[in-house]
Amino acid sequence: MGDLMAKIYRWILKENPNLQLTQEIQREYGLHKIIADILSSKLNAQEVKNFLNPDLKDLYSPYLLRGIKEAKELIQQHIALKDLITIYGDYDVDGITATSVLYLTLKKLGAKVDYYIPERLVEGYGINEEAIDKIAQRGTKLIISVDCGITSVKEVEKAQFLGIDVIITDHHSIPKEIPQADVVINPHLPDIEYPFCDLAGVGVAFKLSQALIGEEAYELLDIVSIGTIADIVPLLGENRIIVKEGLKRLNETRNIGLKALIKASGLQNIEIDEYHVGFILAPRLNAAGRLRSAEAAVRLLISQDEKEVEEIAEYLNQENLKRQQIENQILQEAIKKIKETVDLNKEKVIVLWDKNWHPGVIGIVASRITERFHRPSILISLGEGEGKGSGRSIEGFNLYKALEYCKDYLIKYGGHEMAAGINIEKNNLEIFKTKINEYADTVLSDLDLIPSLRIDAKVKNEKIDIEIAKQLQRFKPFGSNNPRPNFLFEGLTVTKVFDLNGGKYKKIIAQKDKFGYELMLFDVSDQGNDVKIGDIIDVVGSIEINSWNGIESVMINVKDLRIKLPLFSYYKNLSKIMVEYQPEKKEIDKKVDYIIDQRGINNKLEYVLKLFKREGKTVVIVNTVVELKSLLRYLRKEKFLDFSLCNGDCEKENGILFFPNSLKPLKYYDDIIIYDIPFKKEIFYRILSHSQGKRIHLVFKEADIYYNLKSFDEIFPQRKDFIKLYKFIEEGNNILFKDHLHPQLNLNPIKFSFCIKAMKEIGLINVKERDNIFMLSKNSVSQKVNIEQTQIMQQIFSAKKEFIEFAKFIVSQKI
Numbered sequence: 001m002g003d004l005m006a007k008i009y010r011w012i013l014k015e016n017p018n019l020q021l022t023q024e025i026q027r028e029y030g031l032h033k034i035i036a037d038i039l040s041s042k043l044n045a046q047e048v049k050n051f052l053n054p055d056l057k058d059l060y061s062p063y064l065l066r067g068i069k070e071a072k073e074l075i076q077q078h079i080a081l082k083d084l085i086t087i088y089g090d091y092d093v094d095g096i097t098a099t100s101v102l103y104l105t106l107k108k109l110g111a112k113v114d115y116y117i118p119e120r121l122v123e124g125y126g127i128n129e130e131a132i133d134k135i136a137q138r139g140t141k142l143i144i145s146v147d148c149g150i151t152s153v154k155e156v157e158k159a160q161f162l163g164i165d166v167i168i169t170d171h172h173s174i175p176k177e178i179p180q181a182d183v184v185i186n187p188h189l190p191d192i193e194y195p196f197c198d199l200a201g202v203g204v205a206f207k208l209s210q211a212l213i214g215e216e217a218y219e220l221l222d223i224v225s226i227g228t229i230a231d232i233v234p235l236l237g238e239n240r241i242i243v244k245e246g247l248k249r250l251n252e253t254r255n256i257g258l259k260a261l262i263k264a265s266g267l268q269n270i271e272i273d274e275y276h277v278g279f280i281l282a283p284r285l286n287a288a289g290r291l292r293s294a295e296a297a298v299r300l301l302i303s304q305d306e307k308e309v310e311e312i313a314e315y316l317n318q319e320n321l322k323r324q325q326i327e328n329q330i331l332q333e334a335i336k337k338i339k340e341t342v343d344l345n346k347e348k349v350i351v352l353w354d355k356n357w358h359p360g361v362i363g364i365v366a367s368r369i370t371e372r373f374h375r376p377s378i379l380i381s382l383g384e385g386e387g388k389g390s391g392r393s394i395e396g397f398n399l400y401k402a403l404e405y406c407k408d409y410l411i412k413y414g415g416h417e418m419a420a421g422i423n424i425e426k427n428n429l430e431i432f433k434t435k436i437n438e439y440a441d442t443v444l445s446d447l448d449l450i451p452s453l454r455i456d457a458k459v460k461n462e463k464i465d466i467e468i469a470k471q472l473q474r475f476k477p478f479g480s481n482n483p484r485p486n487f488l489f490e491g492l493t494v495t496k497v498f499d500l501n502g503g504k505y506k507k508i509i510a511q512k513d514k515f516g517y518e519l520m521l522f523d524v525s526d527q528g529n530d531v532k533i534g535d536i537i538d539v540v541g542s543i544e545i546n547s548w549n550g551i552e553s554v555m556i557n558v559k560d561l562r563i564k565l566p567l568f569s570y571y572k573n574l575s576k577i578m579v580e581y582q583p584e585k586k587e588i589d590k591k592v593d594y595i596i597d598q599r600g601i602n603n604k605l606e607y608v609l610k611l612f613k614r615e616g617k618t619v620v621i622v623n624t625v626v627e628l629k630s631l632l633r634y635l636r637k638e639k640f641l642d643f644s645l646c647n648g649d650c651e652k653e654n655g656i657l658f659f660p661n662s663l664k665p666l667k668y669y670d671d672i673i674i675y676d677i678p679f680k681k682e683i684f685y686r687i688l689s690h691s692q693g694k695r696i697h698l699v700f701k702e703a704d705i706y707y708n709l710k711s712f713d714e715i716f717p718q719r720k721d722f723i724k725l726y727k728f729i730e731e732g733n734n735i736l737f738k739d740h741l742h743p744q745l746n747l748n749p750i751k752f753s754f755c756i757k758a759m760k761e762i763g764l765i766n767v768k769e770r771d772n773i774f775m776l777s778k779n780s781v782s783q784k785v786n787i788e789q790t791q792i793m794q795q796i797f798s799a800k801k802e803f804i805e806f807a808k809f810i811v812s813q814k815i
């Protein structure tokens with residue numbers, strides 16, 4: 001396996017527009033076609049409407065959620081009796097915000113209310129029995145859980161035994177047995193009528209708040225949006241409305257705690273969006289609970305005391321800095337361990353442990369390891385007794401199921417497809433690592449370990465302007481299930497390259513047809529570093545607005561970039577025609593009205609120029625690159641510019657058709673010059689039969705054959721090419737892009753795909769392919785192999801032979 005730090009992505013084009021809906025969207029909302037295409041490829045008409053206009057009035061009635069009415073009545077009874085109500089929350093941002101939302105709601109109703117947040121490091125997640133004892137001692141008569149409790153059968157029983165009523169509100173998956181609480185609210189409950197089940201824990205708390213205080217609950221949406229973003233629930237449907245409206249309110253919040261946090265984070269003069277919440281505010285709220293108690297974070301959100309909230313905001317800042325330091329240190333140690341002890345060729349799941357790793361931070365580090373190596377990872381912190389681990393996964397690997405497979409070696413495990421936690425005995429670590437990798441081998445292929453890049457639309461011949469970039473803003477807020485769209489830009493020519501910030505970033509100016517592009521590379525990869533002026537590149541990136549000194553411009557934020565072989569599509573078509581082309585069965589009409597036979601003419605350049613200068617429409621058909629270049633060079637030298645170079649419709653009176661896909665344009669012209677030798681007999685006669693009633697000039701000669709053969713050399717492999725590719729694979733490289741130049745392998749991609757076919761046929765290598773990637777591995781072959789005997793090489797040889805026979809015929813014989 002090559003350098004794992006090098007970024008290689010599979011490109012997956014997801015575009016599948018519904019043409020009729022696209023038109024409707026364009027008409028109805030005045031959106032550009034490419035924007036409408038993205039919407040129509042994943043949403044129906046009603047969903048598009050809701051997506052583009054998230055509106056509070058489209059929130060569902062809270063009473064649709066089973067248990068809300070009963071919960072409201074029970075809460076009102078306890079308030080009337082002036083009972084103490086305790087909210088039981090969780091230490092993550094979802095739990096903290098849910099606790100705060102319900103607390104502020106109950107306060108508004110004049111309730112006697114407090115809250116309880118378990119400590120991550122001491123108590124762990126969820127309701128525990130000792131906590132119930134403590135709460136009972138406070139004199140609490142009603143416990144309302146938020147963001148937890150759906151599995152707490154015993155604990156709820158205990159609370160009820162102690163004379164406490166219990167309302168469970170949660171959004172986690174429903175286990176086999178649920179607690180016999182007085183009320184259970186969870187949008188995932190079976191047979192539920194509620195139309196949207198992806199609410200975060202704070203979303204469920206908000207529904208209860210809506211039932212209790214009506215539209216006054218909207219004031220709390222700033223807090224609700226933070227928990228919803230942080231919990232990474234799908235940002236569609238009701239969540240989209242909550243976050244869109246919540247962010248608006250967050251920017252003008254009256255919550256003094258949020259104001260203090262925003263100020264302490266340096267965001268006071270910035271339009272806060274989902275990015276700032278997810279990456280700046282939420283980590284601070286989380287930090288307290290990771291290292292110590294999360295109570296401070298709740299106090300920040302509910303406090304009325306200016307001085308207190310300032311202190312807490314500063315404290316959270318400090319805790320967050322500490323968390324970052326610890327995280328970075330563990331990350332460095334983990335990477336070192338991977339380099340020294342993990343065999344990435346054999347172990348698809350990275351399992352690491354250490355006795356000094358902080359258990360509150362290993363989860364974040366696991367996500368960074370998984371992101372970096374694109375494979376599942378589990379980090380385990382070994383304390384005094386058992387080890388506590390936290391894992392993250394990749395698409396295609398259900399972590400929960402994997403842990404189930406290893407359950408004999410675990411004390412405890414829980415979680416879901418993408419993230420999970422474990423408790424493990426120290427002496428089971430090695431066997432657990434073996435077992436989980438055994439499971440991984442059955443479900444993950446090598447190709448699954450290559451990260452993929454989703455592409456939402458291909459930019460064709462359209463101008464990407466500020467208007468389109470602004471229309472894309474309507475897709476915000478971005479997040480889970482609503483990522484920022486990625487676009488594919490093909491065949492851009494690089495005109496300028498700038499290094500910015502000491503080479504950390506790069507800016508590339510590129511061009512295609514009449515349109516210019518400003519590309520920003522914030523995360524410069526190998527290929528990004530190799531880009532030079534004049535290169536042809538394919539780029540995947542998002543379209544964003546760059547504002548600088550009050551001036552707005554469009555920039556492409558590049559996610560991946562590949563350098564392309566110049567004239568790639570020419571060589572690709574040529575290889576198809578030579579090896580795959582089957583001539584049509586129907587008899588070709590060889591009768592031509594008027595051939596002007598100038599074969600062997602000495603100066604065909606002058607001949608073309610003379611015809612171009614004459615009245616009337618003239619087209620030149622050129623088949624080889626060398627001859628095209630020499631013709632263009634000559635015309636430039638003669639300062640003759642009155643022609644167009646085209647492959648389809650030519651605009652001007654004079655045209656050059658380079659290796660045309662279609663011969664339809666020939667009908668516009670009176671004079672047709674066949675400049676060099678067509679690659680196939682059938683093509684030659686097709687040109688003749690498309691030229692009825694016109695004058696055909698033949699100006700090629702025998703020496704031209706050399707240029708055709710030169711084109712063959714570009715794409716047909718020779719012995720040295722096989723050796724080069726084989727060595728490349730032997731050196732441990734195993735991934736090749738199908739259509740792009742490989743940074744370490746200087747070989748035409750069309751040529752190496754022939755090499756791969758032949759080597760595979762003869763059993764030298766194994767080949768897997770998916771999307772735009774070949775994955776190669778060596779085979780041990782005992783006897784000597786003759787690659788020239790392969791079917792594909794025989795096909796190539798006979799195509800070449802057939803061409804030479806045909807060429808020799810048409811340069812000399814009567815036609």
Ligand SMILES: [Mn+2]
Nearest residue numbers: 094147201231
């Ligand atoms: Mn949650």
